Amino acid sequence: MRKRKKLMQGFAMATAISALGFSTFYPGLSGSGVTGAQQLEGKLILTEESPSIVQLEVPDKKALEKLVELGIDLTHKVHPHGDGLEVDAVVTPSEIKKLAKYGIKVKDTLITEAQWNQRTAERNAAAKQESSIASAEDTLKVLRANHYTNQSDTFLYVEAKTSAGESASTVLTASWVENGVEKSATMQRFVDLGEYMYHWFELPVTAVPDSVTITSSLGGTASSSVSEWLGEDKKGSPKKHYVKDFVDHYMDPYELYERAEKLEKEFPDLVEIIEMPNKTNGYRRLAQATMGTTDSSAVVVSSKAWGHEGGNDINVQFKNPQQANHPLTVAADGENIVVELGTDSSGNVISTARQVAVALNAEADELVTASTYRGNAGSGTVEPGNAQLTDGLNAPDHISRDPQTVKAIRIGKHRDGSKPGVLGYAQEHAREWVTPLVTIETAERLLRNYAHDGETKQLVNNLDIFLVPSVNPDGATYSFYDYNWQRKNMTNHCGPELSDPGARHAWGVDLNRNHSVGSVFDGFVGASTNCSSAVYAGPEEHSEPESKNLVWLADQNPNIKFAMNIHSYGGYFMWSPGSYDPDRVTLPRPTAGQEAFYWAASNEILNDIQDHRGTVILPSRTGPIPDVLYSAAGNSADYLWYEKGIYAWNFEVGADLWDADAKRWRSVGFQPPFEEGHEEAMEFANGLIGLIKVAYSQSKDKQPPSTKALTENKATGPVEVTFETSEAATIYYTLDGSRPNFESPHLRPAGTREPAETLTIDETTTINWFAVDAAGNIEKNYNPFSNSNNFNSVKITIK
Numbered sequence: 001m002r003k004r005k006k007l008m009q010g011f012a013m014a015t016a017i018s019a020l021g022f023s024t025f026y027p028g029l030s031g032s033g034v035t036g037a038q039q040l041e042g043k044l045i046l047t048e049e050s051p052s053i054v055q056l057e058v059p060d061k062k063a064l065e066k067l068v069e070l071g072i073d074l075t076h077k078v079h080p081h082g083d084g085l086e087v088d089a090v091v092t093p094s095e096i097k098k099l100a101k102y103g104i105k106v107k108d109t110l111i112t113e114a115q116w117n118q119r120t121a122e123r124n125a126a127a128k129q130e131s132s133i134a135s136a137e138d139t140l141k142v143l144r145a146n147h148y149t150n151q152s153d154t155f156l157y158v159e160a161k162t163s164a165g166e167s168a169s170t171v172l173t174a175s176w177v178e179n180g181v182e183k184s185a186t187m188q189r190f191v192d193l194g195e196y197m198y199h200w201f202e203l204p205v206t207a208v209p210d211s212v213t214i215t216s217s218l219g220g221t222a223s224s225s226v227s228e229w230l231g232e233d234k235k236g237s238p239k240k241h242y243v244k245d246f247v248d249h250y251m252d253p254y255e256l257y258e259r260a261e262k263l264e265k266e267f268p269d270l271v272e273i274i275e276m277p278n279k280t281n282g283y284r285r286l287a288q289a290t291m292g293t294t295d296s297s298a299v300v301v302s303s304k305a306w307g308h309e310g311g312n313d314i315n316v317q318f319k320n321p322q323q324a325n326h327p328l329t330v331a332a333d334g335e336n337i338v339v340e341l342g343t344d345s346s347g348n349v350i351s352t353a354r355q356v357a358v359a360l361n362a363e364a365d366e367l368v369t370a371s372t373y374r375g376n377a378g379s380g381t382v383e384p385g386n387a388q389l390t391d392g393l394n395a396p397d398h399i400s401r402d403p404q405t406v407k408a409i410r411i412g413k414h415r416d417g418s419k420p421g422v423l424g425y426a427q428e429h430a431r432e433w434v435t436p437l438v439t440i441e442t443a444e445r446l447l448r449n450y451a452h453d454g455e456t457k458q459l460v461n462n463l464d465i466f467l468v469p470s471v472n473p474d475g476a477t478y479s480f481y482d483y484n485w486q487r488k489n490m491t492n493h494c495g496p497e498l499s500d501p502g503a504r505h506a507w508g509v510d511l512n513r514n515h516s517v518g519s520v521f522d523g524f525v526g527a528s529t530n531c532s533s534a535v536y537a538g539p540e541e542h543s544e545p546e547s548k549n550l551v552w553l554a555d556q557n558p559n560i561k562f563a564m565n566i567h568s569y570g571g572y573f574m575w576s577p578g579s580y581d582p583d584r585v586t587l588p589r590p591t592a593g594q595e596a597f598y599w600a601a602s603n604e605i606l607n608d609i610q611d612h613r614g615t616v617i618l619p620s621r622t623g624p625i626p627d628v629l630y631s632a633a634g635n636s637a638d639y640l641w642y643e644k645g646i647y648a649w650n651f652e653v654g655a656d657l658w659d660a661d662a663k664r665w666r667s668v669g670f671q672p673p674f675e676e677g678h679e680e681a682m683e684f685a686n687g688l689i690g691l692i693k694v695a696y697s698q699s700k701d702k703q704p705p706s707t708k709a710l711t712e713n714k715a716t717g718p719v720e721v722t723f724e725t726s727e728a729a730t731i732y733y734t735l736d737g738s739r740p741n742f743e744s745p746h747l748r749p750a751g752t753r754e755p756a757e758t759l760t761i762d763e764t765t766t767i768n769w770f771a772v773d774a775a776g777n778i779e780k781n782y783n784p785f786s787n788s789n790n791f792n793s794v795k796i797t798i799k
């Protein structure tokens with residue numbers, strides 16, 4: 001026993017831990033991609049490759065489809081350029097070689113792994129600073145508390161400083177008494193060139209208070225008397241007091257949910273946290289090692305227990321018995337498994353990988369399973385060595401490895417389903433770090449402006465707002481702590497042929513391809529049934545708890561009428577249909593009226609985005625998904641639109657930035673420097689609130705549309721009938737004299753990105769029709785389900 005232990009230590013010293021935390025016999029020899037195995041059949045197991053984001057020059061749409069077919073990890077950015085397309089993709093060097101065969105070349109390397117790692121380091125430092133700030137009570141200083149009167153009103157103006165001002169999550173609230181009534185306002189944080197200056201607010205008052213008290217979310221408090229402002233007269237009317245800017249670093253799911261819960265505690269009348277019923281599969285993995293250096297001699301060993309539940313403690317030793325004619329034996333003692341390899345009459349090791357795998361499965365099956373490498377026959381002779389199994393997960397201990405509850409923030413004065421619902425959900429794709437910040441910033445703005453901003457109060461009082469900061473918390477955690485490029489969730493649906501640790505970054509399901517409308521299982525394009533593809537749709541529709549949660553949320557809350565699926569990057573604004581079949585036949589296009597509503601709402605939302613810093617979401621990146629990007633079979637917005645009748649949009653935050661020196665647009669990437677990520681969060685929070693405003697104005701729309709048919713009533717030949725509508729509305733019509741209803745044909749857009757079609761009438765016909773707007777108001781209050789006849793009618797006589 002003693003001797004054996006000593007021997008093991010010797011092996012342990014020879015064991016190298018690769019940069020990825022996997023112990024193998026030799027450093028750097030754990031395979032990374034799937035490509036490696038194909039190219040290096042029978043050779044050395046591939047060295048882990050370093051992916052980067054590159055801009056590909058793609059000759060045409062057909063080549064783009066080839067990219068999708070090959071399972072290349074495309075970003076959301078595809079731009080027409082000259083005769084071809086520019087497509088940003090996450091690729092490894094061996095994938096780049098493969099693509100060259102299809103005439104697809106790398107034009108530019110945009111972001112390397114080293115840059116991503118730097119971003120992670122920055123974020124971790126910021127998160128650490130934030131938590132150290134949050135753990136100590138702050139001290140407050142009131143810099144000034146003034147009142148002044150100008151031509152329009154009397155105002156209260158206060159500046160105060162907190163000792164914890166570096167953190168955007170430190171919130172200062174001012175309170176005062178005005179004519180005997182308690183008033184309060186959240187103060188706006190003012191940061192100049194990255195340096196915290198103070199918090200402030202300015203609001204009209206009906207009477208000047210004697211004093212004002214400032215309290216901090218960290219517990220600090222300070223008061224000051226209010227004095228008259230003696231400087232020069234303040235001219236003009238002050239800006240509306242509207243507080244924003246509540247995010248100051250990229251937040252992991254743990255921080256997001258913690259922030260959400262803080263809001264629930266602080267605003268119990270306006271917020272509740274919804275815990276969704278389908279727990280994720282967890283940020284957890286089996287502990288594994290690939291033992292061996294070539295495809296044919298390697299044995300993949302996986303723990304039965306999750307890594308954190310004991311798998312990480314298992315040590316496996318392949319030992320040369322140093323004896324002739326020794327049989328292959330396996331001894332499992334506690335967490336140590338010792339395989340004594342078989343030898344021939346000269347004492348040479350003769351056990352093959354297959355034999356060792358079979359022996360492990362037979363003798364150590366309480367602790368591990370074993371297989372040959374990626375389906376290899378395993379006829380190579382096993383090399384002696386030692387491995388500590390590991391799950392390779394690096395998140396700090398406070399991040400649970402257990403299945404996680406996905407949380408939604410529900411905001412509204414009346415959260416009983418009686419008010420129209422708006423849903424914003426983010427981070428289906430793990431690596432899109434800006435997107436959750438859009439939802440948090442939106443939640444904070446709605447709650448912290450509620451008390452003093454009339455418009456915000458209207459929105460919160462009259463709507464039911466659902467925000468899901470991170471649909472995919474497991475994948476997100478993996479992206480923050482293990483592998484920046486992670487897109488999918490963490491569930492491994494690959495069989496034993498692709499379940500070695502070298503393939504671990506390729507596992508998971510694309511949650512924006514796992515839904516049931518226009519899916520790959522229905523034959524649509526833009527998703528894959530290959531478990532390692534970047535757009536893997538899962539083993540079946542809605543196989544994943546994360547997508548089931550979205551279905552559940554929509555089922556539970558039929559009042560939801562609008563949704564925004566928030567992704568990055570590229571600066572797009574899109575809606576259904578989201579996919580097409582191999583003949584490029586899309587899912588049914590919205591009616592002309594619905595399409596007009598999508599465009600009209602876009603106008604409001606895109607203007608709000610532009611208000612922040614002038615970002616223009618280009619017309620070429622606005623519209624139905626396949627018209628501006630690529631087919632995405634089984635995406636969630638299509639599910640919400642076709643299955644639930646929810647107006648469902650998609651944001652791609654992160655529009656290109658103009659590089660004035662190089663005179664060209666530059667991609668921002670999934671994890672831009674926080675300074676840029678912050679700006680994206682601010683502008684798209686504007687956009688999400690823009691959608692909430694659209695929902696509110698639609699809820700107030702009780703005005704039925706009115707329409708007019710523009711035509712000649714008598715003609716000698718065919719006539720074209722055009723319909724004019726007072727607002728975006730769908731027109732249902734009949735040409736056989738019958739009553740029109742919702743089953744009747746409706747006007748369609750004349751073509752892609754075109755207005756409504758015209759009707760061609762070439763024989764004497766009576767057209768009966770009615771219009772319905774996006775709020776469901778029907779022209780002249782006609783009831784298609786009754787016998788009423790107050791639809792529109794026109795007879796066209798053709799002689």
Ligand SMILES: [Zn+2]
Nearest residue numbers: 429432567568
């Ligand atoms: Zn995405």
